[in-house]
Amino acid sequence: MNMQSAHFGQSTRAKHCAELLGTEPTIDELVPALSLLGERLARVLPGRLSQFSGGEAPLVRIGMPMDCTLGSIQAEIENLASHTLLTIGPENLPMLATFEAAPVLRLIDRAFGGLGVAPEPLPESFPLSAELLLKRLEGALADALTEALGGGEQHKVGAVRRDTSLRYLNPFDRRQDLLQLSLEVEEPGIEPWSFSIAFPQPTLGAVMAAPRHPVRQRAHRTPSDPVSEPFGSMPVPVTAVLVDMTIGFSRLSSLKPGDVLPVAVARSVPLQVDGRTIATGTIGEVEDRVAVQILQAF
Structure with missing residues (x-):
């Protein structure tokens, strides 16, 4: 074998x-x-x-x-x-x-x-x-x-x-x-x-x-501008997922102050809107604040 x-x-x-x-x-x-x-x-x-x-x-x-x-x-x-x-x-x-x-x-x-x-x-x-x-x-x-x-x-x-x-x-x-x-x-x-x-x-x-689906020809139309009104001022919650882990219910129920949970931080941090990934980046710092530098958006 x-x-x-x-x-x-x-x-x-x-x-x-x-x-x-x-x-x-x-x-x-x-x-x-x-x-x-x-x-x-x-x-x-x-x-x-x-x-x-x-x-x-x-x-x-x-x-x-x-x-x-x-x-x-x-x-x-x-x-x-x-x-x-x-x-x-x-x-x-x-x-x-x-x-x-x-x-x-x-x-x-x-x-x-x-x-x-x-x-x-x-x-x-x-x-x-x-x-x-x-x-x-x-x-x-x-x-x-x-x-x-x-x-x-x-x-x-x-x-x-x-x-x-x-x-x-x-x-x-x-x-x-x-x-x-x-x-x-x-x-x-x-x-x-x-x-x-x-x-x-x-x-x-x-x-x-490889592309997943054949490209379809669509009728020409002018796309909406996302930076113009009424879209430009619309608030959209964006979530940066630093750690996503699975833990057993028995371990979860026994947690107490002082316990340490080892976690692995992903190399590329996803940015999500409504659970869908829209971009990825790396964690850094700007003016004493935690920041995400966008590496790829899609």
């Missing part, structure tokens, strides 16, 4: 080397694209996950894109987890999905009539029921990603293999720069559950480079 994994990684790099594709976009340039993909995924994924919540579509929240590596993903996992290698399109562009054991086992407990409680201590390996559920979760995620990326064979996502060890799964180079999204699923009456997806830089650059 290790030899097959190594061969897969080498062929992928050969297809998408810099000499063939030109200069690859940087991580900072890909953050806004992944934010937009996350917003599309948050709209289409609930319908796919309704099969796990009694037919009711849950609410899906997408965290900020965070840069990482396979090593840092492994270091943050304290207990059993399942890692799935997925590929995109006919080029087999690789990406990674990670499901920790506790959320999966809570879903299984609820499916069998329980309250959605994970066993303590957690098992050292996944039972057969968890393996079957993971296969369904992979399928739901793959279908949602295919739709969010634009659909068609060019963006079709499929699960290739899974393992509880990133070392044995060997999806791509351990030192490869990745961008990771955390997805939190909220349903009434139960504790939220989450998982994550991670894209190597070449994969994200390739799938986000």
Whole structure:
């Protein structure tokens, strides 16, 4: 299996080397694209996950894109987890999905009539029921990603293999720069559950480079001027998201003054209007006040 994994990684790099594709976009340039993909995924994924919540579509929240590596993903996992290698399109562009054991086992407990409680201590390996559920979760995620990326064979996502060890799964180079999204699923009456997806830089650059829809010819008309009245003086609340984190309800309920929560501040800070990202920038200071310098607006 290790030899097959190594061969897969080498062929992928050969297809998408810099000499063939030109200069690859940087991580900072890909953050806004992944934010937009996350917003599309948050709209289409609930319908796919309704099969796990009694037919009711849950609410899906997408965290900020965070840069990482396979090593840092492994270091943050304290207990059993399942890692799935997925590929995109006919080029087999690789990406990674990670499901920790506790959320999966809570879903299984609820499916069998329980309250959605994970066993303590957690098992050292996944039972057969968890393996079957993971296969369904992979399928739901793959279908949602295919739709969010634009659909068609060019963006079709499929699960290739899974393992509880990133070392044995060997999806791509351990030192490869990745961008990771955390997805939190909220349903009434139960504790939220989450998982994550991670894209190597070449994969994200390739799938986000092509236009998603054909350009349509529109009748010529003069656009409204946003700086003129009545639009110019209209107040629009803008939110700069410095930290977006997921915390278990039990940990949240036990917080007390003096506790310290370690957080990771994103490299590129999104500016949002009504939950939609309109620009990204970096945090700085102007005249003793915290400020955001716009790097990209869209």
